[in-house]
Amino acid sequence: EAGVTQFPSHSVIEKGQTVTLRCDPISGHDNLYWYRRVMGKEIKFLLHFVKESKQDESGMPNNRFLAERTGGTYSTLKVQPAELEDSGVYFCASSQQGGQFFGPGTRLTVL
Amino acid sequence: AQRVTQPEKLLSVFKGAPVELKCNYSYSGSPELFWYVQYSRQRLQLLLRHISRESIKGFTADLNKGETSFHLKKPFAQEEDSAMYYCALRGVGSNYKLTFGKGTLLTVNP
Numbered sequence: 001e002a003g004v005t006q007f008p009s010h011s012v013i014e015k016g017q018t019v020t021l022r023c024d025p026i027s028g029h030d031n032l033y034w035y036r037r038v039m040g041k042e043i044k045f046l047l048h049f050v051k052e053s054k055q056d057e058s059g060m061p062n063n064r065f066l067a068e069r070t071g072g073t074y075s076t077l078k079v080q081p082a083e084l085e086d087s088g089v090y091f092c093a094s095s096q097q098g099g100q101f102f103g104p105g106t107r108l109t110v111l
Numbered sequence: 112a113q114r115v116t117q118p119e120k121l122l123s124v125f126k127g128a129p130v131e132l133k134c135n136y137s138y139s140g141s142p143e144l145f146w147y148v149q150y151s152r153q154r155l156q157l158l159l160r161h162i163s164r165e166s167i168k169g170f171t172a173d174l175n176k177g178e179t180s181f182h183l184k185k186p187f188a189q190e191e192d193s194a195m196y197y198c199a200l201r202g203v204g205s206n207y208k209l210t211f212g213k214g215t216l217l218t219v220n221p
Binding site: 003004031033035041042043044045048055056058059091093095098099100101102103104105 | 157
């Protein structure tokens with residue numbers, strides 16, 4: 001069974017540019033989560049989808065971040081425009097019942 | 112507010128020695144506690160969850176509600192246990208988000 005996949009694995013962009021991260025959850029998992037770890041800090045929750053609906057987006061830092069999950073399958077997280085403090089590793093996770101399974105993460109560097 | 116504290120950023124032990132990675136939490140209610148592990152160049156993976164009460168790779172963790180702790184223990188550390196360990200908490204009800212500690216980097220020396 002394929003695990004959670006994320007694309008790209010690395011992204012380097014300049015301040016002010018737009019970046020879109022993609023997450024493909026484990027097939028059949030209704031719950032999809034985005035987390036972020038910035039340098040020196042803990043992994044922090046961003047938002048939670050149940051199928052295509054946003055269940056909890058309390059962790060989204062500001063309105064430069066937009067997450068979508070059209071059709072309830074894969075999800076995208078767009079940062080527009082990117083700022084220096086957005087640099088970090090963005091993790092996606094999915095679950096059905098029980099523990100969450102994490103993807104390998106996307107390392108975003110904003111210069 | 113829910114919070115997870117892992118007081119040790121780094122922990123170094125010798126192979127065969129006991130190891131204990133500390134985790135304390137604060138949550139108004141009965142949370143679900145997890146340990147996640149990230150080996151070098153691998154993804155974050157679930158190691159233990161307290162409701163399972165199981166031992167994985169020789170590790171155990173007991174939820175102590177009185178001390179609000181969920182320490183991870185192994186009686187005899189192995190070199191392959193070297194990794195980053197994260198304690199995480201999930202609230203009850205529909206709040207599925209995980210709250211993580213900052214992690215402890217465990218190094219097991221030969």
